[in-house]
Amino acid sequence: MNYFTSTKSNPLLVDIVLLIIRIFVGFAMLSHGFPKLQILFSGEEIKFYEFLWMGPKSSLVLAVFAEFVCSIFIILGLFTRFAVFFLVIAMAVAGLFVHSADLFEKREKSLLYLSIYLMLFAYGPGRYSIDQMISKRRESRW
Numbered sequence: 001m002n003y004f005t006s007t008k009s010n011p012l013l014v015d016i017v018l019l020i021i022r023i024f025v026g027f028a029m030l031s032h033g034f035p036k037l038q039i040l041f042s043g044e045e046i047k048f049y050e051f052l053w054m055g056p057k058s059s060l061v062l063a064v065f066a067e068f069v070c071s072i073f074i075i076l077g078l079f080t081r082f083a084v085f086f087l088v089i090a091m092a093v094a095g096l097f098v099h100s101a102d103l104f105e106k107r108e109k110s111l112l113y114l115s116i117y118l119m120l121f122a123y124g125p126g127r128y129s130i131d132q133m134i135s136k137r138r139e140s141r142w
Helices: 009-042 058-077 080-098 105-121 130-141
Strands: none
Touching: 009 058, 009 105, 058 080, 058 105
């Protein structure tokens, strides 16, 4: 049967693609989180979107946690679904609230990230991750 017309997936290929997606999207999101981290530690007045009346500094701290810290976890494949959960929330807020009045081309990037994170949440980190090593080690103890 031809691979291109089959509805079955190759598990090895799925794990390799999940690894590539985790690494690429993780580093891409780091490029958004690192400038926010610099703003947080710059000592300047923080001008950031206030979500749920938390204030701009608290909102920025949560965005830095999601976009910087959770991206590192995703790259490593460590606590992947936990990290993706926060990034899904961050991208939903960015795409649906922060840029709600903007044209679609401005919202598009956050919505694309949101869809990728939802896929990672559904499929998990794959075989090539620290989560998988931890899971195998737990199984071997029992």
